[in-house]
Amino acid sequence: MKLLRSSITLGLALLISACASADTATHPLVEAWHAGKAIVITTSPNPDNTDETYGDFAHYLNNFAASAGDHWAFFALDPQASPPKLPIEFGFTLTHYSVVFIKQNEAQGYVYPGPILEPQVYDFVQRQFEGREIPDYLYQFSPDEVQVDFEEENGLLRVDTKT
Amino acid sequence: MARSSCFGPFELKSGDSDKKQIFGGHRRPNAASYVTALQEALRAVDIPLAIVDGQFGPGTEQALKMFQWCLTAHPYRRFNQSLVTDTCKVTQALSGRLDTQTASELNRWIAQGYVSTGDLIRLDSKQLDHVEVGVGFRVLSHVSVCEGDVVLSAAAADLLSTANKKAGERCVKLVLNQAFRVNGVPVSGAVVTPATRSQHLIGHAIDCNIVDGSNWNNSRTFAAGRQTEGATNFIDDMKNAGYRWGGNFSNPDTPHFDKRLNPYGDAYEFKFFFNQRIIANNHPIPLKNLN
Numbered sequence A: 001m002k003l004l005r006s007s008i009t010l011g012l013a014l015l016i017s018a019c020a021s022a023d024t025a026t027h028p029l030v031e032a033w034h035a036g037k038a039i040v041i042t043t044s045p046n047p048d049n050t051d052e053t054y055g056d057f058a059h060y061l062n063n064f065a066a067s068a069g070d071h072w073a074f075f076a077l078d079p080q081a082s083p084p085k086l087p088i089e090f091g092f093t094l095t096h097y098s099v100v101f102i103k104q105n106e107a108q109g110y111v112y113p114g115p116i117l118e119p120q121v122y123d124f125v126q127r128q129f130e131g132r133e134i135p136d137y138l139y140q141f142s143p144d145e146v147q148v149d150f151e152e153e154n155g156l157l158r159v160d161t162k163t
Numbered sequence B: 001m002a003r004s005s006c007f008g009p010f011e012l013k014s015g016d017s018d019k020k021q022i023f024g025g026h027r028r029p030n031a032a033s034y035v036t037a038l039q040e041a042l043r044a045v046d047i048p049l050a051i052v053d054g055q056f057g058p059g060t061e062q063a064l065k066m067f068q069w070c071l072t073a074h075p076y077r078r079f080n081q082s083l084v085t086d087t088c089k090v091t092q093a094l095s096g097r098l099d100t101q102t103a104s105e106l107n108r109w110i111a112q113g114y115v116s117t118g119d120l121i122r123l124d125s126k127q128l129d130h131v132e133v134g135v136g137f138r139v140l141s142h143v144s145v146c147e148g149d150v151v152l153s154a155a156a157a158d159l160l161s162t163a164n165k166k167a168g169e170r171c172v173k174l175v176l177n178q179a180f181r182v183n184g185v186p187v188s189g190a191v192v193t194p195a196t197r198s199q200h201l202i203g204h205a206i207d208c209n210i211v212d213g214s215n216w217n218n219s220r221t222f223a224a225g226r227q228t229e230g231a232t233n234f235i236d237d238m239k240n241a242g243y244r245w246g247g248n249f250s251n252p253d254t255p256h257f258d259k260r261l262n263p264y265g266d267a268y269e270f271k272f273f274f275n276q277r278i279i280a281n282n283h284p285i286p287l288k289n290l291n
């Protein structure tokens, strides 16, 4: 599946924000943010049901979602949806099957560029967001840190690379 | 229930019909119900068959192939809620025809009280010196499965035993994240659609990290080309032993190793059905001793 390696352009991300800005006040993503929930967003193009890599990615994500608890909220960003649904803007290229982790009042969010194929990645972020101890080895699974802001004026979450 | 002579003297096949009195492809006006007897016998050994109607159509042919797969693919039979190993070894083509051997075996199964099952086994990870289950490894929800059990197809048990051996030779440790995978979505729902065909779904795959000293060779380690020499050597050993490494997939999946079975063949379809049914119905899973 060639899609996996292709990337969603910044233009698409901007389009997402432009189209989504009209009705964001009560969007579940914004509600989850203000409620202080840990939020997981993944890009989810059409799945390739016979691809082992996709299968592993879907398995670990769904398993994590099933066990994470009520303080976590999960969203799939469908780049083919028209108009795009999520009120979020990324200031960087987001590859397919990437996973973004954000939470209000955290020093940073995280982006994992591509499919997460190891549950330790989820374990790391969960421990970080829940303020639990992180064993040394888990730092080897840390995703990239990103900066997250909520833009009150247009009701958008903005995610940028950390400077 | 079918008795020993119920299938008649003909090789029953697709197109045969009790109603039309066609058996073995020819009209034989002997007023028997051989196809119905076959269909009832297949149901008696718990092979899925939607209708018992005396017509040998695609459903009966598929059911017969599934029984033939059980004959030759593995020795496990259910018997009185438990599991037995059939010592009678048979090599049988998946022809979908009731040849002499298939008829004989079907009669023998019914006489013995055998019922069909899959080839899932449990391997105790504590018996493996160089493999351990990771924190994220999920214990399957099944009455037979204990903490530390790794569930795989019996036909792919060598994938794990070989990995354990090669890891020892290369002085690395394997941390398992997944082996057999239950099909479908979690009860609480799915964020993304699960894959419908995978070597995990039949028990022919494992996902693991190769830990070399304090280095966990993970997906990003490989993506950056920073994997350790021990990991590289271990992977070469596994590939030389005939297994696939996910790092060679067009969409790399570096923790993944499998013993591939063509996902579009009958053998995959049947193993998928029987092995998933073991979990869904809590059928027994034997513990296999790796030593």
Ligand SMILES: [Zn+2]
Pocket: A052, A056, B200, B205, B206, B207, B253, B255, B256, B257
């Ligand atoms: Zn896998």
